[in-house]
Amino acid sequence: MTYAHHLELILNKPAIEEGGKLHLARIAAVGTAVPPKLLTNADLEKMVETSDQWIVERTGIKQRHIVDKGVTCSDLAAEAAKKALAAAGVDASEVDLIIVGTVTPDMMLPATACLVQDKIGAKNAWGFDLSIACSGFLYAMQVGVQFVATGAHKNVLAIGMDVMSSIIDYTDTVSYTHLTLPTNREV
Numbered sequence: 729m730t731y732a733h734h735l736e737l738i739l740n741k742p743a744i745e746e747g748g749k750l751h752l753a754r755i756a757a758v759g760t761a762v763p764p765k766l767l768t769n770a771d772l773e774k775m776v777e778t779s780d781q782w783i784v785e786r787t788g789i790k791q792r793h794i795v796d797k798g799v800t801c802s803d804l805a806a807e808a809a810k811k812a813l814a815a816a817g818v819d820a821s822e823v824d825l826i827i828v829g830t831v832t833p834d835m836m837l838p839a840t841a842c843l844v845q846d847k848i849g850a851k852n853a854w855g856f857d858l859s860i861a862c863s864g865f866l867y868a869m870q871v872g873v874q875f876v877a878t879g880a881h882k883n884v885l886a887i888g889m890d891v892m893s894s895i896i897d898y899t900d901t902v903s904y905t906h907l908t909l910p911t912n913r914e915v
Contacts, residue, residue: 830861833859858871869886
């Protein structure tokens, strides 16, 4: 992974339920999951022509978490979801909706959200993915808020999770630079 991934649980405790007014949504808990394996800038210096200073000056990145082969987006998302649910004191059976913002889904179908639903035992939930990197969590959270605000759902898991390290070749400086460094690109 090239940046911190977060999951948040949005739990509705409506303050206003009468007269068709919108329900209030709040963040009830946060859960995170990152793989333990690290790739440091010093490691990258051994793989390609770069330096710790060059990377830090341009990105601020000193190390990145790397998934082991076979670890999927839904594995990490489910781990983070379980932590958030435990912190919120919410049982998985009480989750109504799971939204996952990701550009590294386990597969095209079923949605990663559906795989998370199965892995955490959220038998009463449905879910879908939003194909968005970086800001995917913010989009997932905003969409989740709308489901809560309208009264359609009470408990929504909004998840932002990517396993970029599963698709990046760190020895290819062209793809590595475009996928991991914030750059100004000419179009």
